[in-house]
Amino acid sequence: MTVLGAGLVGVATAWLLLNRGYPVCLIDPAGAGEQAAEAGTRAALGLLMAQVYRRSSGRGWRLRQRSLQLWQQWSDQLAQQGSALPFRPGLLQLASEPQELEQQQRLVQERSAKGFPLRSLSQEELVQLRPQVPEGALGGLLSPLDGQLDPIASRQLLLQDALSRGLELVSDRAEAIAASSGADRWQVQLASGPRLQTPWLLVCAGLASAALLEPLGHQRPLAPVLGQALELQLPAGCDAELWPGSVLWQGINLVPRPGRRLWLGATLEPDLVAGAPGDPAALEALRQLQGHAPDWLLAATPLRQWQGLRARPVGRPAPLLEALEPRLLLLSGHYRNGVLLAPASAEWAADQIAAGP
Template sequence: MSHVAIIGCGIVGAAIAYELSSVPGLQVTVLDRQPPAQGSTGAALGVLMGVISQKVKGRTWQLRQASMQRYETLIPELEILTGHHIPFNRQGILMLAFENDDLDSWQNLVKIRQSQGWQLEIWNTAQVQSHCPQLNPEKIIGAIYSPDDRQVEPTALTHALIAAAQQKGVMFKFGVGVEGVESMPVNGSNRRYAAQIHTHRETLTVDWLVIAAGLGSAQLVNFLLSPPDQASAITLTPVLGQALQLRLAGTIGNPDFQPVITGDDVHIVPIGGGDYWVGATVEFPHRGEVVAEPGLLEQVKQDAIAFCPALAQATVVRTWLGKRPRPERQPAPVIGKLSGYDNVLLATGHYRNGVLLAPATAQEIQRIICAT
């Protein structure tokens, strides 16, 4: 048996554990200082903007497409295995266009998506009003509707992934932090091999180490690169996001058509009945610190009310926030082998697309391990 240790159990770490649980000959252990889905996963809205993304080629599109395809099989697969209900909105995403937007520029993307086997539609104002009468038509000049995009409840999905992986023999250890990693040179070369993980409870001998710890990944990576290797080190900037849950007496608009509605980077996410998630802010650190600004969350709420006036009557049920890991000096996400190591894999730095890209990330980690 080859022992794979995964550090971090947000949506990415849990997805990797589940995919690896089906590989014969692997023993998988997941470690996390906190309970699952406590970091950026717990703060995410779960809006899966794949087809409606402007990414059309290369790695960024390939990851999105792989994830969208996997989600269609993953959700029913997990629900059958675990008996858990995973809220999964299959009614698509409606992206609103306003006065300064150029709807004609979307025509090319529609053609590209059709050639790739995906559907996108450009709606005029009459179509928007017909399908979503709750929207304020004053500034809306049309919309792009993506019926193939989805939204999933991130925490419920993470717990289902864990439950399914546990059924297949994966060991999860929460409240356990990594205090050190012991490595050794490979055949006298400059390359190294992570051999043991030290926690306050035990020492684990490993064949593979997967770092999927979100913002905590940078500290682990830089520890492994001792003495420091500036070319291989990673820097993850915390970008804070705030969101809120609003409650109305009942569903607004057409109860049979409740897609995610997004406009000017503000999402309105129906979660059942008269409840809606609204978010999220994008707040960068100032002088090294990132502190939630209440005024920015209020602005997001007012922006949502501007194009969906019924939300003005809603009660705020709760607010929440989280920090997303944004890589510096390299594109997001960071997936692949850590430079200088034969058996350390990175699966981190997903920034705002951790939930979207978790399935494809898990498939890529599985591919690397199985190919070796």
């Protein structure tokens, strides 16, 4: 099996295939090192939003629930081997409008009836939280089983475990892919010259997947959607790890980090014109929580800022999990949820391979 792209989706897929006993070759120009700065996994905040998902049926719902289960299973498996996946449970969505509060309360009722442990937090309960959450929150929805997974550390952990299980890691770029004559193998042309043959080819190259597939007649355009994020050092005596989880407020994610740090990121930003820099005004609005930042947040010191690209499928729902031709699988276009959906995507691919071309 050959996997193109060692973002979290490609690494998770390679790891699962090795666990199922297949030999795997993983190709990425970054090799075992850091991904390029704009790669989705390197920029992601790592929120796992499965049980708070608004819909209760359909493919998106099923993939999210399955992925959350798998992250738990993989975490248990890795813990038995002495490595822990860096997962912090808990998501607290704040409501700033009465309509949002009503929606949250309906969701709590609906999910509780099905046995999901969501619960509503009153305004009085929110006021007790330290550090203070933004003023004006009318109530909140707490999901104890959703949470946040450190994407870079998780990718690294799975990659190291895969290497210890015999993963062949090739530090190179796939320039082109083609069917071999006889059609039971795929060929990968590497930038450094060699041409590899493989029975199954899995394209997990994020945004670059579209250009690899186009010469084969598969049009799967992907729009790059910019995401910006900030890391802040919080003032003394102010530790966001005391919150019951990561906090979501008006489309902004506040992620507690060890050492009195906080990550801030917006969930939605416009499509990026290729090569355009991030918008400094958007970054400042993020830091100010669009005018709602409590004093402790305004007193925090910015440590670093970064940006990355999310691959949003054009005209198709995210993610793209498709058997395009016999033995050719596409796993890309995970847009805003690739960290959450990496395990379910990997399982989909492993099941396709087990079922045969």
